[in-house]
Amino acid sequence: MVAEPHTSKYPIFAVACDIVTLTLRAGQLCTLLVRRSGSVHTGRWALPGGFVRQDENLEQAAYRELWEEAALGRGDVHLEQLAAYGDVHRDPRDYRVVSVAWVALGADLPNPAPATDVDRAEWVPVEEALQRDLAFDHPQILRDGVERARSKLEYTTIATAFCPASFRIPDLRRVYEAVWGQKLDPRNFQRKALSAAGFIVESGETHHGRGRPSKLYRRGQAEFLTPPISR
Amino acid sequence: MVAEPHTSKYPIFAVACDIVTLTLRAGQLCTLLVRRSGSVHTGRWALPGGFVRQDENLEQAAYRELWEEAALGRGDVHLEQLAAYGDVHRDPRDYRVVSVAWVALGADLPNPAPATDVDRAEWVPVEEALQRDLAFDHPQILRDGVERARSKLEYTTIATAFCPASFRIPDLRRVYEAVWGQKLDPRNFQRKALSAAGFIVESGETHHGRGRPSKLYRRGQAEFLTPPISR
DNA sequence: TGAATAGTGTCTCTTAGACAGTATCAC
DNA sequence: GTGATACTGTCTAAGAGACACTATTCA
Numbered sequence: 015m016v017a018e019p020h021t022s023k024y025p026i027f028a029v030a031c032d033i034v035t036l037t038l039r040a041g042q043l044c045t046l047l048v049r050r051s052g053s054v055h056t057g058r059w060a061l062p063g064g065f066v067r068q069d070e071n072l073e074q075a076a077y078r079e080l081w082e083e084a085a086l087g088r089g090d091v092h093l094e095q096l097a098a099y100g101d102v103h104r105d106p107r108d109y110r111v112v113s114v115a116w117v118a119l120g121a122d123l124p125n126p127a128p129a130t131d132v133d134r135a136e137w138v139p140v141e142e143a144l145q146r147d148l149a150f151d152h153p154q155i156l157r158d159g160v161e162r163a164r165s166k167l168e169y170t171t172i173a174t175a176f177c178p179a180s181f182r183i184p185d186l187r188r189v190y191e192a193v194w195g196q197k198l199d200p201r202n203f204q205r206k207a208l209s210a211a212g213f214i215v216e217s218g219e220t221h222h223g224r225g226r227p228s229k230l231y232r233r234g235q236a237e238f239l240t241p242p243i244s245r
Numbered sequence: 246m247v248a249e250p251h252t253s254k255y256p257i258f259a260v261a262c263d264i265v266t267l268t269l270r271a272g273q274l275c276t277l278l279v280r281r282s283g284s285v286h287t288g289r290w291a292l293p294g295g296f297v298r299q300d301e302n303l304e305q306a307a308y309r310e311l312w313e314e315a316a317l318g319r320g321d322v323h324l325e326q327l328a329a330y331g332d333v334h335r336d337p338r339d340y341r342v343v344s345v346a347w348v349a350l351g352a353d354l355p356n357p358a359p360a361t362d363v364d365r366a367e368w369v370p371v372e373e374a375l376q377r378d379l380a381f382d383h384p385q386i387l388r389d390g391v392e393r394a395r396s397k398l399e400y401t402t403i404a405t406a407f408c409p410a411s412f413r414i415p416d417l418r419r420v421y422e423a424v425w426g427q428k429l430d431p432r433n434f435q436r437k438a439l440s441a442a443g444f445i446v447e448s449g450e451t452h453h454g455r456g457r458p459s460k461l462y463r464r465g466q467a468e469f470l471t472p473p474i475s476r
Numbered sequence: 477t478g479a480a481t482a483g484t485g486t487c488t489c490t491t492a493g494a495c496a497g498t499a500t501c502a503c
Numbered sequence: 504g505t506g507a508t509a510c511t512g513t514c515t516a517a518g519a520g521a522c523a524c525t526a527t528t529c530a
Contacts, residue, residue: 025299068256098329100303225481226527456508457500
């Protein structure tokens with residue numbers, strides 16, 4: 015692997031990764047934004063991301079950026095690829111930049127630790143983030159990432175990625191309510207969550223809060239929800 | 246936009262596109278394969294694809310390759326992005342190649358017209374294609390593309406993309422049977438296809454074949470199937 | 477005792493799956 | 504008529520949505 019190609023028979027691109035990081039904070043669906051301090055779009059808000067290095071896989075680059083810009087490790091988030099964005103004019107620089115976008119889901123994540131190439135990073139409610147004038151095509155990427163999370167809640171078990179290792183069924187319901195932006199019937203939700211094979215398993219512990227103590231659960235082995243939970 | 250960057254501050258990549266083209270031929274789910282004649286993996290079978298040019302969007306590149314290697318135009322197929330593949334060693338050449346893969350679905354497509362950079366192109370049943378020793382990481386891309394088609398049949402209306410403009414309900418059922426590899430009850434399928442709002446609409450014409458004449462349908466406006474049709 | 481939270485039970489209507497029969501053509 | 508294909512109808516059991524009640528704790 016070399017920095018410069020031996021032949022000029024192919025067009026030259028830069029490859030970046032951008033990450034839609036989603037978590038629940040105070041019952042609200044939030045995403046991580048950074049204020050840019052690089053060579054272009056300086057001062058504007060953007061999704062965390064950066065160039066993929068010559069010697070790392072795409073997924074490794076996404077994890078590295080998560081670590082550098084938000085101090086999040088592999089154990090903290092569920093990461094999955096969203097799509098590649100490569101319109102000719104998506105980057106104002108005079109070379110082509112294709113961005114491979116990712117969605118990262120995590121439980122009530124810590125306040126971000128700004129890295130070298132950002133002035134500031136912060137959690138922003140998704141609705142507010144979409145109001146801000148994000149850099150590049152990041153408004154589109156953010157919309158796509160949120161829609162990905164919304165639809166995958168229906169037929170996969172990724173809702174547990176928004177929860178800590180041990181959680182209550184009402185916590186899980188609040189994930190659905192926050193991501194979908196609508197209330198769900200607690201009784202029907204409880205029945206569905208328990209009847210979906212491999213979705214959640216009892217941990218044996220109980221949580222003592224204000225009212226009746228609640229059973230605690232952990233995520234099960236299943237990846238898909240059968241039957242699905244519909245919006 | 247220039248061929249060479251003004252700065253060397255970012256790693257240099259090539260960006261390719263590869264296409265999982267799926268169609269039904271004689272009731273079998275088939276994909277288009279080409280025999281490579283380029284600089285690497287010469288003589289091996291691979292998915293059609295090539296480098297993205299400096300002045301075209303990713304989707305434009307996919308349509309261009311479809312046209313050059315299979316004489317398929319925008320009206321012939323439903324095209325959607327699959328994922329980006331960019332492992333460090335996915336290409337044996339000494340520079341990084343990130344491939345943006347696409348899935349193209351079409352109705353009984355014509356025999357391919359080989360283009361300049363292939364010895365031969367042909368439709369191959371998916372099961373057989375997975376047996377062949379495809380170049381690069383194309384076995385993985387093909388598996389992912391087929392799985393994408395399989396799952397999207399359940400909750401979207403893309404099954405109609407495998408049919409010509411006018412089709413019979415049993416034709417549509419055979420699409421599901423071929424892609425899913427399992428038989429479906431004709432009576433229940435008919436009921437579901439007709440009850441899903443916006444899935445199919447009567448064209449008014451009838452088809453006269455061996456038995457009782459059948460009503461003809463066209464695809465409706467809906468993009469999602471409500472309720473879904475389950476495997 | 478009352479407020480807060482967790483959990484269970486029941487009813488009804490719709491739908492999914494299984495299955496049998498009828499309709500319309502070519503020959 | 505016979506064979507082939509298309510289409511319609513019915514039964515039953517399970518699930519979805521709507522809703523009311525009980526349980527356990529703290530203050």
